[in-house]
Amino acid sequence: MRIVVAGTTLAALASAPASAFAVDYLTLEQAAQLMFPDADRLDAREIALDAAQLQSLDAQGLRGRSARWTVRVARRGDATLGFVVADAVIGKFELISYAVGIDVEGAIRQVEILSYRESHGGEIRLPAWRRQFVGKTQAAALRVGDDIANISGATLSCTHVTEGVRRILAIVALARRNGSLGP
Amino acid sequence: MSAHRVVRRARPLLGTLVEVGATASACACLEEAIDAVDAAFERVAALQQRLSRFVASSAIGRFNAAPASTCVAIDCETRIVLAAAATLRDATDDAFDVTLGSGARAWHVDARGLHKLAKQVQIDLGGIAKGYAVDCAVATLEAHGIGGGWVNAGGDLRAFGSLAVPIDLRDEIEGGVRRFATIEDGAFATSRRDAAPGALRHASVAAPRCLWADALTKVVVHTADPRHPLLARFGARAWLHARPVASG
Numbered sequence: 001m002r003i004v005v006a007g008t009t010l011a012a013l014a015s016a017p018a019s020a021f022a023v024d025y026l027t028l029e030q031a032a033q034l035m036f037p038d039a040d041r042l043d044a045r046e047i048a049l050d051a052a053q054l055q056s057l058d059a060q061g062l063r064g065r066s067a068r069w070t071v072r073v074a075r076r077g078d079a080t081l082g083f084v085v086a087d088a089v090i091g092k093f094e095l096i097s098y099a100v101g102i103d104v105e106g107a108i109r110q111v112e113i114l115s116y117r118e119s120h121g122g123e124i125r126l127p128a129w130r131r132q133f134v135g136k137t138q139a140a141a142l143r144v145g146d147d148i149a150n151i152s153g154a155t156l157s158c159t160h161v162t163e164g165v166r167r168i169l170a171i172v173a174l175a176r177r178n179g180s181l182g183p
Numbered sequence: 184m185s186a187h188r189v190v191r192r193a194r195p196l197l198g199t200l201v202e203v204g205a206t207a208s209a210c211a212c213l214e215e216a217i218d219a220v221d222a223a224f225e226r227v228a229a230l231q232q233r234l235s236r237f238v239a240s241s242a243i244g245r246f247n248a249a250p251a252s253t254c255v256a257i258d259c260e261t262r263i264v265l266a267a268a269a270t271l272r273d274a275t276d277d278a279f280d281v282t283l284g285s286g287a288r289a290w291h292v293d294a295r296g297l298h299k300l301a302k303q304v305q306i307d308l309g310g311i312a313k314g315y316a317v318d319c320a321v322a323t324l325e326a327h328g329i330g331g332g333w334v335n336a337g338g339d340l341r342a343f344g345s346l347a348v349p350i351d352l353r354d355e356i357e358g359g360v361r362r363f364a365t366i367e368d369g370a371f372a373t374s375r376r377d378a379a380p381g382a383l384r385h386a387s388v389a390a391p392r393c394l395w396a397d398a399l400t401k402v403v404v405h406t407a408d409p410r411h412p413l414l415a416r417f418g419a420r421a422w423l424h425a426r427p428v429a430s431g
Contacts, residue, residue: 001369001391001418002347004363018359022201023353024190096200108190113193113200120359148189148204148333148346151360152387153353154375156337157312158195165195 014118018120021151023081028099031112032072032084039074039081045182056174068183069171071148073181080111083181087167089160090125094118098161100168107108111165118151153165189332190216196227196378197313199337205324206346207332219327222332223320230319233260234312242297243306246290251302264294264308264394266317271398273313274413278405279398281306313339314372314397334393341370341393352424355385363387373402380393390419404431 026034032042049057049067057063072084082104088097095117101109117124175181190213194201203223207216234241240256257265261392269280269292272361277287286304290297313336321343322335331344342348348369349404351360355375364371368391376384397415402411409421 001389002367003364003369003371003389003420004347004366005364005422017360018357018361019351021360023193024193084329093353094292094429097278098195111193113194113202116193116200118353118358118360120354120357121300121359124358145344148191149349149362150202150333150340150342151338151349151351151353152335152340152363152371152373153338154355155339156199156375156384163198167253 008016008116014049020123021149022116023147024115025115026028026099026112028072028084028086028114031086031099031114032074032101034112035084035099036074036081038076042074042084043182044072045175045180047171047180049171049174050109053174057167057170058168062170065167069168069175071172071175071181073146080182083172084141085172086114087164087168090165091160092155093120093124094156095124096158096161098164100165102169102172106169106173108169110163112119113161137157188213188216190220192220192224193242194224195206195232196224196238197316198306198309199313200225201316201337202333202335203320203324204333204348205261206344208330215327216329217286219324219329222327223323226323227334227336230260230307230312230316233258233394234264234308234316235309236309242351243308246297246299247305249299251299253299255299256295257292257297260315261297262292262321264312265290265297267315267394267398268308268311270412271402275402275405276417279402280311281310283301284309291313295391310401311394313337314393314395317341317370317393317397336393338370338395339397340368342366343368355383366388368397372400374404376404385424386421387424388414388419388421389418391398392417395419 029109044102074081083102086099103109111169186205191204193338203220204299205216207213238244242261246255268281269361280287282304286301289301289304310414317334317336321341332346333342333347347365352363371389373387388399389395403421409423
């Protein structure tokens, strides 16, 4: 074990300004390819939940949050292999985007984190701060030239992601029942 | 350093985000690094099934549901984690308690399995299992021939091989991070404890293995002693952090 502590004193550390932290793991297309390697294309389908469907999600304890969703249908030829849905959730300091792969049986194939952003001073809740990442893909870490840094801290909870995954499962099930995702 | 190509991925596991990084030295190795990362995630997912109290079929789930005087059969991984928990409990006068106050001494492990000595005792390995899972995932990466990388389970991390991994410490009050250290071939974990309103204790431990780094942070935040004698026993070093100063 070799550990080199940065800075001269811990007091100096405490008074240094905090910086933001960002990692891009995968693009949605890369995640979809990992989840469904046999697919030859992804067909994007826009689905819009109506009031009754949003209520039904609420009744299952999965607040609908958004009425409009894009579901990528992974296909090989005419066959449907599964579905991929991307979403983002905000925690105390962090913005996490992730993708859920669902197989044709309606079970989770895989969940992959697409990107992780951590800010300070509540910036994460400012739309302007979040917008600067729109369209960012691989290798866009904020701390340039230092793309292997890791965060340590009190354990991060991923409750928001877990809830989001359950919500997406329910939404895809709804959309399949009403035929929005094709046969 | 700049020659590294790193496969870096994250998945929600163990109730947190688990990140795995693996270096791929050449283009041909990229596929192998991706396979190794997948295998590391699978190892963590399998451990979650075995060690989680939320999985009814796990040894811990069965122990928690069982009446007193039951002996639950345990797998090798559960045995390792419980043995470490017992060592820490005994060395800290029960302060390290995987029963979270429901009966620190109301369980014990022997050759037959895990014995439940009182009806109300419940085990939760949340304070130690993440570190162990990190160690196991690192072993999986090494077994796949990865020369350098890391595994980070929501802040409890271990770096291995030919890679010096910079560690940023989260500001627990304001959010954001500050560079704290660089670690090579070792583990680092951080914990906080809100002893009373406004009395945040915040500590990190570096140790050769993540199981001990993870568990010993709890001992350090509990005792507020960054020179606790247990640290030397496991080759560990601790820091009690000053309360971060709010920055503009």
